[in-house]
Amino acid sequence: MGSLVWTSSNQLHLQINRVDVYANNCRTNSFVEVHDDYCGGCAFLDIEFEGNPFPESGFRQHLSVYDGTLTIDGAGVSIRIVLCMEQDAFAIVIDGNQASEQRVSATLRMLRYETKFFGRQTEALTEEHAMRVPHRSQIATSQLIEDNNRIALTQEFSEGDFCAKSAVAVAFQATSADAEILNDTGIRLSAAQAGSVTILVVSAATMDPDENPVSAAFRQLDAVSAQSVAELERQSQEWWHDFWAQGAIDLHSEDGTAEFIQQNYHYFLYLMAAASRGKFPPKFNGMLWNTGGDLRMWGAQHWFTNLSCYYAALPATGRFELMEPAFEMYSGMFDACEQAARQQWGSSGIYIPETSYFDGLEQLPDELASEMKELYLLRKPWEQRSDTFMDFAQRKHPYSSRWNWIAVGDWKDGKYVIRERGSGPYGPTSHMFSSTAKIAWLYWQRYEYTLDSEWLRERAYPVLRGAVEFYRNYPNLRKEEDGRYHMHSSNSGEPVFGVRDSFEDMVAMRSVTAAVLRAAEILNTDQQMRQTWREFLDHLAPLPTSTDTDALHPQDYHGPRIFVNGLKPAVKADRTPTGWMPDINSLPIWFFDLCNIETQDREAFALAQSTFDQLLRNGLDPKTPVGTLSMLAVAAASLGRADAVEILLPNQMRQQPDPRSLWYKKSGLLENRMTLGEGAQALHAEHLGRAAEALHRSLLQSNPPAPGEDPVLHLFPAWPRRWNARYTLRARGGFTVTATMRDGEIEHAELESHTGAVCRLRNPFPDDDVRLYRNSSPAEQLRGALLKFETSQGERILVRRLGTSRGVAPATN
CATH class of the missing domain: 1.50.10.10 (Glycosyltransferase)
Structure with missing residues (x-):
């Protein structure tokens, strides 16, 4: 489950969303219009306070991705929202004035009216086929529940033999509360506050018609309620600190661009850790962050091109x-x-x-x-x-x-x-x-x-x-x-x-x-x-x-030989012949290991370089735009083009507004580093995922010379020499690599072998011999452009330039 959090003058607002809530499946006949199918949304939640603690400006909001905690400091009230990582739960901790008592309320609201019904089932279209084809027969039903100082909102979706259910439940922890039905779409739970009070929010979902998600949600409430706020915060911080300990990057540049990349990169990992731990992947168009109910541009289906940005x-x-x-x-x-x-x-x-x-x-x-x-x-x-x-x-x-x-x-x-x-x-x-x-x-x-x-x-x-x-x-x-x-x-x-x-x-x-x-x-x-x-x-x-007899390419193209998208009889939607260079959103030759810095087919590598150059026929400058789905930065890194990476990578993260865009604020970035570039309610971070892939390939590549062959590790293959970097990343072949570059020189290179595979490593000090240190003990000496050596499972191997002090591991911090 997940939610954005936003404020009005006296309320904190959330929309509880889940990755496993779908209103229909592949057999639906109810959604024939684009963008009208929906998924994910479970309930609106409004936390209301007396007075106006959240003015239009002037109060602090801070999301700690390291601790997994959101803090909001309003007038007379301070709020911490803690993620309960082992449960589908939030703990909303509200600290107020100890001397004066005020009422705090939590209201669950339906995303739609109590029953939404699409049409009726029709008879067979023809006697010959004897088919019963239901037409717009999906039913969505919501229900408000009050139960022993707890409130809940349920949804049930049905169409044919498809069934999906969800429940969101809310309770005050260790505090007596009053429940009331506000109207036909909302239920409120309110309590007196003096000092600190905690509101617990949980959710559950199922596609089993015999299961009751309300029971599951109430069991979660009981489990979370049994723990103190301090214990919940400790567990959350431990989870997140363990998550970050698995690997991170540390970047620096004089102009701050590298730090900008680092911040966006870690935020992308935070979003994935928050959203990609359920039964299904988060949808590209909204993920878990929808705020407008069921409205979701591009609907409920998955596009792999978009999904690949995240994965x-x-x-x-x-x-x-x-x-x-x-x-x-x-x-x-x-x-x-x-x-x-x-x-x-x-x-x-x-x-x-x-x-x-x-x-x-x-x-x-x-x-x-x-x-x-x-x-x-x-x-x-x-x-x-x-x-x-x-x-x-x-x-x-x-x-x-x-x-x-x-x-x-x-x-x-x-x-x-x-x-x-x-x-x-x-x-x-x-x-x-x-x-x-x-x-x-x-x-x-x-x-x-x-x-x-x-x-x-x-x-x-x-x-x-x-x-x-x-x-x-x-x-x-x-x-x-x-x-x-x-x-x-x-x-x-x-x-x-x-x-x-x-x-x-x-x-x-x-x-x-x-x-x-x-x-x-x-x-x-x-x-x-x-x-x-x-x-x-x-x-x-x-x-x-472009030199093939039947190849199609832009009519105004007169450049060097390049790869093109296809051969005759390609047609556009208006049925006129056409031809294009590879789609910058997929660029498949780099996607599949067919062309990278390890490629032995030098003709193909030269063609790939020419194709890349032609995709940037307007030149490369600090304002060169990089689209949300574009793989240009990934291609630049794959080809070892550090000059292009230096511009394309941060520009993809920046997502400059496009004056031609039909979408919100011309598709520019929002304050939360995400964008509505996919359209209404389609909040996404696809650009950050694509850029993260390019970042990884710039820092470390473990490509084979050709698909299916043995990988070769290459440190900093496309990293701008003006930027300092330290990283811990995984590599193909079952290795974790930790490496440092400072002032254009590789200072530290260490590998951990998880499986005991043979390691093939491009010499990070190509002009010198190297010595390996296995589990801190001096071992063999190697030379040459390609270093190949055996490893043991669990072994840590330091690669050090021979005869100098460089390559020594930095102090642990």
Whole structure:
């Protein structure tokens, strides 16, 4: 659970949100308009005081991310909000004037009226298909409860066989309180205050129709009430201090830019620690911080491109527990994605769409699925789609990848009529297959950082295998006269539809196939399939470039050879041919380890450098903007471009207002370092996640020369030499690295081996030999650009420049 906290003159306001509260699932027929589906919100909570303790300005508010405590000092009242990290609970501690008694009240308010009902269930569309298709039949019911000095607000969402429930409960700790129903949407609990009083707020949720979340919430209240405020604060601080002890960074520059980066980076980790410990990942558009009830621009579905902003940066932090919600969600929809690969595409393996409900894609009626497959694979002309197919689509959300050819709709004579994008079955995410591979790659990275073979076997390998088998069996992938496998009729990112050999897919296939081959070798499994996968990998079509005969690129482009997004017959939404360089929001060649400072294919590396330069054709200066989702800073770090990192990294965190933006305050940053750049109530920190990934790659890279090969550690590969830095980060191969750079020189380099793997390290002192110190004892001497040495599990290894005092570990502080 989570909330923003804000004030009016005499009230403290919260909206309690949870990651596991959804109003519908993938089988919904009730949300046909964009942005009208909702999730997360549980209750409004208002804490009211006598007088006006919170004037418009002039009082102090401070969030300590180190202690996990919010402090607000108003006129005559001081408030501490403590996060109870082992319970879904907040403790709101209010200190007032000991000499005078005043009333303090806590009001729970519904996010909507008591019952919200979407339409009725209709009869079968046709006798032939005998389908019962409910239309706008979702019901949301809320209830106010008073029980023995406690109040609660419940929600229940139902549609067909889907059920979800939540409860928020409030009580004063060790204080007698009075409850009253205010109106049909609110209930208040009030008590007299002299000195200090504590309000406890808890929440619970379930998708089991037989479970009662109120009982669960009241049990939590009892558990938290049994502990003193001092004990709750001690537990919270211990949790947070342990969290920060896992690793952090310390940056300095004369102009303060490095300190700005450091502050934003730690705030991003705080947000993830607060929001990513539940059953599902927080939604990109609002996370746990919505304040306006159910309104949430972009609705309740997950976009992986957006979700990746939060999770791609986490492996290097070593906080793998924060990644679990994303893995739980995608593994939880595995069966549905396996079914979708067969039904929608006539393929094998798994198909995870770019946009998806938390439980994946719904099972379709067989005949409708058969028609969809023929239409989407371009075997059946779009103009021949049946009335049954269109009637079914009429009830589906246009942001779902499966139905993304729908643009918007209009209400005509009481009926919602959809409008199409005009590109047949294509929409921005309809034929986007690389998301499946990118999700599988995240699983693979989790293994590479930990070398957890059980994780690889049980969690990562099924997803990797499923991604490769989907591509390999996709009906529009064919081995052609040139002896190469060519991919037809897919999207290349969102802008380009119907691409042959899309850049996104060709990169994805290379990478996940290499990864599944390595994984199968590690697990000693799929002996026969390895030959099939190897043949597939070795005969993939080359990556498209601007010098290919059929390549498409901007008409005004006359620069050096670069990678491009796709080949003919790419079309835009208006069906006109087009071509683009790689999408700066994905830049997949860097996403999948195909091109980085360790890449042995120097031609590809040169092409990547040229592509990067062309993406910055307007030059690089202190005002160069970096979009929320942009991977430009990540690409700069991957290519060792410290000059670009110095500008792009802080600029991505700054998120300068865009005068063209339609969103709040032209998408500029809010005081809490987040932004509403995704639209109304879509508060987010995507820019901080992307920048955190770039920061990690600037400080430490552990890339293999090619996907699936052994990683090579490289310290400060793209770090601006004018900035000092010290960090503790995780690296692939099962290592934690602590390193320091001061005045452009590496002073300290130490590794901790978690698994006893062989270490491959680019010599941090390339002009000198080095000596290793194993668990503080002098050991072997090494020389050369690449240092390779054995390690033991739990061993700490100091890498010291030979013959100088530099490289000595600094004093512990």
